[in-house]
Structures are given as C-alpha cells and as structure tokens.
Amino acid sequence: MKIVLLVTSPGDLMCGVADYTEKLAQAFLDIGAEAVIERPRRWSAGEIARIRRRHHGHGAALHLQYPSLTMGNSLAPAMLPVIEPDVYVTLHEFRLFSLPRKLIFLPYALKARTILFSNEAERDGFHSAFPFGHAPLHVLPIGNNILKVDEVVERRERLVYFGQISRKKGIEIFFDTVADLKRKAAPIDVRMIGAMVEDDGEFRAMVEDRSRDLGVTLRINLPPDDVSRELLAASIALLPFPDGVSDKRGSALACLDHGVTLLTTQSDKTPAWLKQTTLAIADAADASGVVDRLLSGQMERRPAPDILARELKARDWREIARAHLELYERTMR
Template sequence: MHILMITGEYPPAVGGVGDYTRQLGRELITQGQRVSVLTNGPANERDGRDEPAVIPLGGGWGWRSWSQALRVIRLLTPEIVHIQYQTGAFDMQPAINLLPWRLHRLPNRPRIVVTAHDLRLPYLLPKADPLRGWVTQRLFADADALILTNTEDDDRVHARAAPSRELFSPCTAIQTPTTVIPIGSNIAPTPPAGFDRADWRGWLGSDAQTIWLAYFGLLNRSKGVIELLTALAELPPRFKLLIIGGGAPQPEDQRYAAEVQALIAARSLSDRVRITGPCSESDVSGYLLASDLAVLPFLDGASYRRGSLLAALAHGIPTIATAPSNPLNPALEDQTHALLVPQAEPAMLKAAIERLSSDAELRRLIAQGARRLAESFSWPRIAAQHEAVYHTLLRSINEKAKL
C-alpha cells in the first residue's frame, strides 16, 4: 500500500507534528508499506534507513497548493492520502481544509484520512467565527476517516464538550468514522553512542548537590515556563533548569520567549537556566537521561497529545505535571506515573519539586510506572492501528466494486 502523508511541517523544521509524521512513516515502512511525504520543506536524502521519501511543495499552502498536490497524487497514485492537520502548520490557509472536497472529484480517487492534531480554529478574517468553524467542518466531513489523538478531542467532534470560540465545536456530531490513536514519543531512549550520565552532568556544570529540572519542548504560553521559572527562583541555587529545545517558531511563541528571557534576567537566573536550542533526537534523549526530574506544567493540564510528556514517560524520568483537565485513557495516575499538581501555580510547583527531589523511593516508583505506561504508546502499536484504518477503507472500495 502506498500512503502519501501531507503535513505542514517536517524535519529539519522544528515541530512535534513533523517529528510525529516521520516516526509514523518510518514504522509503516518497517511494516512493509510505502510512504511518501508532501511538505513545504526540502527533499530528503535517503540515507539507507527506512525513511519516507519527501516531496517538496513550493509556494506555500495557499490555493496554488491544490495544483501541486493533484500533480503529485496523479503521479504517485497512492491508495491513501493522509493529511496530518495542525491549524498553525498550514499558515492558517483554508486551502488544505478544502483539499479533501477537491480530491473527491478525482476518478479512482485515493481514500482520504485526516489526523487532527489539535482542534484550534484557523484565523481567516476579523469577525469570521462561522467561517472558521465551517472550513474545519468541511475538512473532517469530507475525509473518509478521521483520527483523533486523544479522548478529549473525540468528545468535542462528537458534540459532547462545551462550546468554545477557539476550538472546533460542532452543534451535531461529525458523521465521518473516527478512531482515537494516541501519538507516540518522538524521542526514543537512545542517547548518543558512548553516553555517560556523569560526563554529561559535568559538562552541564553540575556538582554533587545539583538537581537538574528538565523542561522539553517549544516555548509556548500553554506550557507554563513562566510559572516554572517563578518556582525555580524560590528554590535553593542547587536547583537548575535545563530547557531542552526551547524554540519559538510562531510570532506568539517569540513574544512569549522574550517574556521568558526577561524573567530570567529579572530574577537573576541566568546561571541556573540553560537553554539547549535545537537538538538531535539522540541529544534530547541524552539530556533527559542526564536530568533528575522533568517538570511539565501545562496550563491546560497533562494530555497524551503532548509529545514532551510521552518522551518523559518513555525515558522513565520522574516527572511533575499538572493534573489532566479531563480523564485520560489509559489513566495518568498520581504518584504512580507522575507527581501531579492541581494547577501550574508556582507555589504548587515548588512544593512538588521539593517533595520529589527529596524522596528517592517515590522517584523510583514513578520512574518504574512511567516506563510501564509508555508501552501503551509504542510506535509498532500505533502503526498497526493506522494500518487497520487504511485496510478498512480499502476493503470498502473492494466490496463496493463487487456489487
């Protein structure tokens, strides 16, 4: 089976959806499928590993992208076109939302799958709320199958959640067949060859008393970095913060990053905060393994849509996170998989950091439980769930052909 992924971001561009798409593509290839990726990045060099073939899209994601997408589809004739949809990744352009509608008009068309990585509405025009909801509705309704990454989003597309101006909130449930398939960790516990934890900690500037707190991911207002820095400022100097990554690709993220830097300067934290910048997957793994605790104070609560949480679980690093705002499946259990705080409030974070850093047995139990939980998000399992969706769609074509 040939699967064409369409994604607004892909490595070397920084972003969780791009990393996810590559990991999924690699695993599907391992399972015997053929995978190509249409994106606005450069073509890749096939380096002997099981890597998807990347087809560069020129000119951005406006209406002209239709002609390029159609040309690629006619050339490759994939059985499946799979759109990895994240609102901001397609430059807030509505063309991608209406591409499935256009593909329905192709003879012998491919089956269309959409994965919704978030349900934020695109910004189109001032006072255009109905139109914003309509273009998202069209994307989901014109797909042959819709994949959600978490149960909260599944509730929302089936009209079981409270309406929101910023999130897709249909009045009636989407009729497209839906499947919940969680994301996996984009970062496997595979540090660089010859990794030595003591050497890495020494290179970071540690002594015997240093406790490194790890935060992994982009700088984004929803992730609670300001609150974490405020808590750090109230802790003794032996507590230091390692921000792994820390990129800010979007304008709003860049404004937030400036606030982060201003707070670091205002609270005299420059000697206690290290920001790595962009890292290879193996270096991210090394930094996580070199840290003592992970602290992930999501303002909207922990969720399995957060790749940074899944990476921390996979590495078995004792983690502090905000409690989920909705029940998760499987459950994220307090003091079993992570130490949960009710809110991303500096005093709560400070107390949790002090508690976990001083309780070796609790750290051991959480690390053990985190690794067990991470098995639910393995890439072979995720790829197999995708294959089941694809095969169901292709079987339906064959059954209709027999009628």
Template sequence: MKITMVTGSFPPDVCGVGDYTYFLNKEIRKSGYEISIFYRKNWNLFNFAIYLRQLLSNRADYYHLQYPTEGYGYSFLPLFLFAFLPKKSRIITIHEFSNRTQKARIFTAALLYFFPRIICTNHEELSYIKKHKFLRNKDIKIINIGSNIDRSQHALRSFSDRKFDVGYFGHIRPEKGLEEFINTVKALSLLIPIRCCIVGQVLPRYETYFISLRKRCEGLPIEFILNKDSDEISDILSQIRICFLPFPDGISSRRGSMLAAAMANCIIVSRKSSIKEVNDFFKPYIYLLDDISDGADLLYTILSSKAIPKLETSALVANFSWNEIVKEHLVFYNEVIY
C-alpha cells in the same frame, strides 16, 4: 496501497507534528506500503491550483493530511485543498484543536465535515470536536502519538547521578507553561540548592518571547540548552532528575515532551487534566498537581526523597510504541478500502 501524506513541516524544520510525520512515514514504509510525502513551505492561497494538480497527479489511494503544523502558519489552504480531492481518499490527523482560537476551531470544524475519516491523538481533542453537532456522527478514531526522541543508552542512569535536579523540555513559545516553570524554580531555590535547565528549540517568530523569558531567568539556577538534535536531547534528558511540565491545559497523551521524558526515565510532574479518565490513566506514573502553585513544595518533597514512589515511567512508554501506532494506522487504511 499508495498513500500521500501531506504536511507543512518536515525535519529539519522545528515542529513536533513534522517530526511525528517523519517517524510515521519511516515506520509505515517498513510494512511495505508505498508512501510519499507532499511537503511544501509556502501555503499561500495562490498556490491552490498548483498544489491540487500536483496532489491529483500522485493518483494515491489515500491522501493523509497532518494538521496543523508550524509550516502552514495560519493558512487554511491544506484543509481547503482536501475538499477538492476524491472524497473516499481523504484522511486527516488532527493534532491540535482545543487550544486554537475560536475562529480557527469553527473554520476547521466546518472543513472537517468534508473528511469521511478522521484521526485524533487523544480523547480530549475528540471531545472538543464532538461539541460540533454536525461532526458527532463522524467516524473518528483515536491513535496515540509516539515519542520523536529515541531512548538514550544512558536512560537507566540513577537518580543521584543526574546532573540537573529539575528540567523543562519542549518548544520555547507562549502558552507552554514556561512562566510557571520559572516561578516554581524561583520558589524552590529558596528552599534548597538546585540546578535546573530549560531544553528546547526557539523558532524565529518567537525570538522576542525567548529574549523576555531569558531575562526573567537572570539570577536563577537555570541553564538554557537550545536547538540540539534528537540524539543530543535524549542524552540531556537522561541527565534530568525531575521533568516539570506545567502544561496550561493539563497532562495529555498528545504531549511529546512528556513521552520523551518518560523514555529517559525522568520523574515527571505536571498539571492535572480536566478529564478524570486522563488523570486516572497517568496517576500511577506521573505526579499530578491540582494547583500549579504547589509545584515547589512537591518538587522539594521529591528531591528530599520523601515522596511516595511512582511506577517506572518506562512502563508508560509501552502504551505509545511506534509498532502499535503503525499497526493501528494500517488497520485504519484497510478499513477505508473495504
């Protein structure tokens, strides 16, 4: 079987979906499948004819689009291209849909109509896609994402031996909950002496946002650790006691930063999802807040060793193993054939 995977980002680009594509490609190759990466940086509409000709020349059994990525920017060319590929060969993995603009959701949904097979990374995204009546009968499969950060050899470091009391990990950009993280650290620092960190990567287009964010941290016990490679990040995460991830739209199985923190055996605190089933799944492993303003009190309780212990997050990781993810992809590809 020959598969061409299409992406606008690929390491060393800074993009979670690009990293995911890299790992998925690497793991699928181990199963003996012939897989190639169609990676381009310029997704201007003027490249339509060139890219379509290049894709068709691959003569792949399946063209698998990873969407969206940072590299696509605001271009809909990737989706538009697939409308002109052989219908039975089109596959798409939708990584984000609910948090896109209304205009982008409508246009994306319209183009999804041309895909006979669709993969979502969680139930939340699936529920948003199904809100469009013409997509309700589509064959949509949920396959979890995996962690793009390997487990550190120091992941079993004890709680008391870790350098940072509270940390944040993820891309440093708007709508990631960083303002809530800073406000919580500010309130917590009035209750107890703490040492905190923000670990992440800064894209050039968010440089202005980053400068304003750093200014807000002046005088607070927050250390910025920026633009490290995956091995360094895994070791840094193993130095964090509590990973506080106040995602604006709540906890979700598509949160790569949450999975990386779980791999490092951090205690994880996040915001509740709007979906009960999601909260029920994560509740045994993660502290979930109804109101993010209660974050400082909860973090204080955990650091004072007065909180009810949760199950080890390493047990959570088993639900998102790359072996299982690849297995589900291979079953999916073969279902398309037969």
C-alpha cells in the same frame, strides 16, 4: 498498499504536525510498509489532482495531516474526499479551529474513509460539530517526538524544564520553584531545555536574566539526540502547563519515556493514565515541596509503573504505524 501522507510544511521549518508526519512515515518503513510524504508547495485543487495522478494505480491511501505551516486558509483541502475515494485525515487540535476552518471538513464527515484524532476529547468535539456525519471517527495517540539514544547516560539529581520556552507555558512558575529550592539550598542541579520560540525581547531577557541569577543552565535549540541525552541525565522534570497536562503534550511524553519523574499541573483535560503516572502540582510552593519530598525519599518517584509501561508501548511509533495500517486495510476493504 501505498500510503501517501500529505503535509504542506517544508522540512526546514519547525512544525509539530510535519514532525509527526515524518516520524510516522519512518515508522511505516520500519515495519515494511510503503509510505511517502507529499509536500505541495501550495494547496489547490490542481495540486491535489496531480498528486492523485502520480500515485494512481498503487492502491494508495491518501492521508492528510491537518493543519501544517504554509497551508493558510485554503479551501482546497475540502476537495480531497470529493475527488479521491480512499482519503483519510488526522485533525490535530480540531477544538482550536475557527468555525470557517471547521466547515472545511464537512465533506470529510460525509465521505472520508476515516477521520483520526489523538484523543477522545478531539473526537467528541468533531462529532458534536457534525453529528450527521457518516465517516468513522477513530482515536490513535501521538508518539514520542524525542527518541531515546541507544547509549548509557549517567542520571544525576537534576531538575529540568523541557519544551517550548514562551509565554503561557508556566515558565514563571518554574523559575519561582527554582528560587524557592535555592533559598532552601536543595541539593539539585537545574537546567532548561527547549526552543526559544518567543520573539518578545522582554520575555527573552527575563528568561536569560533569571537563569543567570538562579544558576539555571540554558540548553537551547539542541538536536534531538542531545535532547535525549539531557533527559536521560535528569531525574525530575517540572512542566507547569497553565491548562494542565494532556496526552497531546509531547514534552511530557518525552520526559516519561526517558524515565524522568514528572511534576505537572492536572485539569479536566488530563486523562486518567497521566493523573496516575505524574505528580500533581498547583504552584511554585507546591512544586518546591514535592521536590523536597522526592529528594528526601518521602515520595515514590515512579508512580503506577505498570500503567506507564502500557501507555508508553501504545505510543511507540511502530505500534502507531501498525494501528494505522490495520485501519487502512480494514476500511479500504
């Protein structure tokens, strides 16, 4: 069987779905499966037909990853299950799609081999939109987008923020927590690791000014191996997502996989395993208090280690690739 992964985002652009696709393709190769990525320059029925002809006769499973950068609002993806019998699709953030974009997937609900989601909430949202659909709906988790480097890194007493540095990420809560820790002279180093994706000059200036005033070391736009080294060297991470942590938060998964104690917000979007393996905080004062108790040894740094080990194994890229392959073989038969 040949697996053809479809994504429109060019490799030189920062796109989470493209990054997911590249790691999945490599995982297929790692377990001995044949996989290629097709990146159509523009999404059209003609381009779909050309891709289909290129892989005709290989028993290919065409697997669309949707959405990705440069795809735009094209209706051409709706044609894929009409002209290709063995088509699969993974819908990333279906709940955020507009109504017209959701309607693109009516043909998939009727004809796709399988429609995949990263969690149950996304799957249930699709079922509510297309309760009459025939296609099986399946959940497979996302993997860690920062792979651990194979080297020994000394872990220090260090608090980090890791992820996109932009508005609506709880950045202000992180800085307020650091300010409170500094007032109490807490014995901990602080770093902010991630990508500055905000074009707003006022926000960027705020991050740079507060980092300088509070002694926060900025580590911006690092390559993945250097990010891994930073996480391996950290002891505590604070990720105060305004809407709560979920299993779609790659930054949270990376912190946990690197052995970092994770302080984060929780909500009704937070699955049970993340509620059990992270330390819940509500605001800066709450976070500062939890850090104090961790530093003094009054709190357990590794809650529910058995549950964490099980969930991290399920999110290993090779395990995810094997689960995809089993799904292809079962549904194509």
